[in-house]
Amino acid sequence: MKTLVIYLMAEPETPELARAAVEGGADVVELGFPFSDPLADGPVIRRAAERALARGMRTQACLDVLARTRELLPETPLIPMTYASLLEARGWEKFASDAAAAGATSLIVADLPAGDRPDLRRIQLVAPTSTDERIRLAGEETDGWLYLVTVAGTTGARDDLSPALASLVERARAATGVPLYAGFGISTPDHARAAAELTDGVVVGSRALLAAEEGADALRDYVASLRTALDS
Amino acid sequence: MSTFGEYGGRYVPETLIPALDELERGWREACEDDSFRTELHELLTTYAGRPTPLTLAERFAPGKRIYLKREDLLHTGAHKLNNALGQAVLARRLGKHRIVAETGAGQHGVATATVCARFGLECVVYMGEEDMRRQQPNVERMGLLGAEVRPVDFGTKTLKEATSEAIRDWITNVSTTHYLIGSCVGPAPYPEIVRNLQRVIGGEAREQILAAEGRLPEVVVACVGGGSNAIGIFYGFLEDENVRLVGVEAAGAASLGSGRAAVLHGARSSVLADEDGQIEDAHSISAGLDYPGVGPEHAFLRDSGRAEYTVATDEEALAAFRDLARTEGIVPALEPAHALARARDIDAELILVGLSGRGDKDLAEALARLA
Numbered sequence: 281m282k283t284l285v286i287y288l289m290a291e292p293e294t295p296e297l298a299r300a301a302v303e304g305g306a307d308v309v310e311l312g313f314p315f316s317d318p319l320a321d322g323p324v325i326r327r328a329a330e331r332a333l334a335r336g337m338r339t340q341a342c343l344d345v346l347a348r349t350r351e352l353l354p355e356t357p358l359i360p361m362t363y364a365s366l367l368e369a370r371g372w373e374k375f376a377s378d379a380a381a382a383g384a385t386s387l388i389v390a391d392l393p394a395g396d397r398p399d400l401r402r403i404q405l406v407a408p409t410s411t412d413e414r415i416r417l418a419g420e421e422t423d424g425w426l427y428l429v430t431v432a433g434t435t436g437a438r439d440d441l442s443p444a445l446a447s448l449v450e451r452a453r454a455a456t457g458v459p460l461y462a463g464f465g466i467s468t469p470d471h472a473r474a475a476a477e478l479t480d481g482v483v484v485g486s487r488a489l490l491a492a493e494e495g496a497d498a499l500r501d502y503v504a505s506l507r508t509a510l511d512s
Numbered sequence: 513m514s515t516f517g518e519y520g521g522r523y524v525p526e527t528l529i530p531a532l533d534e535l536e537r538g539w540r541e542a543c544e545d546d547s548f549r550t551e552l553h554e555l556l557t558t559y560a561g562r563p564t565p566l567t568l569a570e571r572f573a574p575g576k577r578i579y580l581k582r583e584d585l586l587h588t589g590a591h592k593l594n595n596a597l598g599q600a601v602l603a604r605r606l607g608k609h610r611i612v613a614e615t616g617a618g619q620h621g622v623a624t625a626t627v628c629a630r631f632g633l634e635c636v637v638y639m640g641e642e643d644m645r646r647q648q649p650n651v652e653r654m655g656l657l658g659a660e661v662r663p664v665d666f667g668t669k670t671l672k673e674a675t676s677e678a679i680r681d682w683i684t685n686v687s688t689t690h691y692l693i694g695s696c697v698g699p700a701p702y703p704e705i706v707r708n709l710q711r712v713i714g715g716e717a718r719e720q721i722l723a724a725e726g727r728l729p730e731v732v733v734a735c736v737g738g739g740s741n742a743i744g745i746f747y748g749f750l751e752d753e754n755v756r757l758v759g760v761e762a763a764g765a766a767s768l769g770s771g772r773a774a775v776l777h778g779a780r781s782s783v784l785a786d787e788d789g790q791i792e793d794a795h796s797i798s799a800g801l802d803y804p805g806v807g808p809e810h811a812f813l814r815d816s817g818r819a820e821y822t823v824a825t826d827e828e829a830l831a832a833f834r835d836l837a838r839t840e841g842i843v844p845a846l847e848p849a850h851a852l853a854r855a856r857d858i859d860a861e862l863i864l865v866g867l868s869g870r871g872d873k874d875l876a877e878a879l880a881r882l883a
Contacts, residue, residue, distance in 0.1 A: 365775040369789030407527040
């Protein structure tokens with residue numbers, strides 16, 4: 281069975297939205313802690329971050345959302361995804377321990393590549409541009425699974441699944457035995473199924489945020505459509 | 513990878529790490545290569561107009577001997593060309609035929625568009641809509657030079673967002689594209705590359721002031737936005753321990769004066785940020801200083817005590833802008849007008865000021881404020 285990871289921006293409504301995503305068939309929920317200057321993100325997540333920050337979603341508020349999500353979803357892996365500046369400000373270890381205390385299963389830091397601060401346990405990302413050596417390093421340092429960035433680019437829906445994914449999967453399989461989940465640019469059930477034929481799971485962010493803007497029912501239905509495609 | 517004490521680093525998405533490794537290798541090879549140095553020297557002299565002169569500004573500050581290092585006389589009107597030429601030659605060595613850049617005041621965008629025209633490279637420049645309004649002549653110059661200017665219409669609509677968008681473009685097109693960053697900011701090795709391409713300013717100025725005065729200046733003053741002209745002129749005097757190095761930030765954009773350690777645009781530095789690490793807006797009449805971050809090496813020089821940093825307000829810069837025009841017949845850019853404003857009240861007699869660019873681009877904005 282393939283793993284379905286859904287990304288949501290941390291906002292006051294997010295615990296209920298996360299529950300709807302899990303009801304729709306999400307196995308893992310990533311919680312975006314917004315940053316003012318998110319270099320890895322395309323327009324949808326950037327705008328969601330701007331909105332969340334305008335609503336006061338600073339680190340402590342995000343941790344509170346994480347803790348409430350954990351209460352609603354005691355079993356689901358919950359993974360904050362953020363940027364280095366938030367960890368720098370709170371203290372690197374303190375951020376990680378506060379997140380763990382609030383119920384985080386692991387952590388993703390989009391602008392902290394493998395090799396930097398190896399003591400900070402987190403899920404590492406690899407990209408089509410990564411060398412075999414870097415994929416091996418990321419595989420060694422990663423916390424549970426490896427996040428395959430399917431394209432050279434930022435987050436956001438694309439018309440087609442990246443042709444770069446197949447060779448990245450091949451190189452990653454040769455370098456590491458950890459599960460591989462593909463993300464960036466996956467938005468339709470067809471993308472999800474095609475990506476999951478190569479990998480152990482998929483991550484869907486920008487398109488899930490758009491569904492979440494329409495409410496919990498829309499998000500649940502959208503996630504269910506991905507789940508159905510992955511299970512077919 | 514070079515860092516500056518606890519500052520610098522490479523806080524970027526994984527996609528860029530191999531490109532930064534490639535850039536660092538290419539840069540080190542170029543530095544060892546006589547043909548690279550010869551080509552760059554030839555371009556700087558026959559195309560850019562180096563060396564730039566040193567001008568004694570007697571009427572601007574009576575009772576002092578203030579020398580201006582005239583980067584305003586460089587081709588395209590600012591020191592930015594030193595860096596753009598060097599990086600363009602480097603990009604060609606790396607086999608990149610497309611260039612992306614960010615610009616605030618437009619001087620770096622113009623310098624980049626210029627070198628791309630000179631070398632036949634495709635050029636895309638990201639610029640905030642607010643800066644496009646403030647610096648309309650430079651937008652038109654970039655278009656004439658064949659560059660595509662892409663407006664950035666979100667966030668602060670200034671240099672911070674333009675830089676983020678340029679980096680996102682680079683992430684997306686990294687195999688064909690060189691990111692020609694305009695200041696000594698960004699992930700390693702950029703701060704080091706830009707500093708080494710700008711240190712020609714300080715190297716020349718040191719020889720020139722020794723020839724003119726037979727001694728070194730008491731103080732070297734330069735404006736600091738990202739900090740490339742300041743680091744370039746400071747480097748000529750870094751080993752001269754008796755020479756004070758003074759950087760002048762815009763009062764509303766004092767990353768070194770009122771910032772804290774944070775991560776912006778790929779580097780850890782001193783940044784205008786809140787206690788949660790969110791980047792705050794900067795405010796300056798000068799688009800080139802209107803940036804909440806600063807080069808990591810300046811943060812290091814501040815902490816080590818080798819350089820000191822102070823501020824000038826919009827009004828002080830405007831007054832110096834007008835006064836230099838009226839007393840010396842030189843219209844400075846609003847950015848170095850901040851350095852001029854502080855230079856005239858510094859308690860020293862022999863002072864070197866980095867006049868990093870000329871003020872044509874600022875006339876509309878400055879005259880409206882001075883009226």
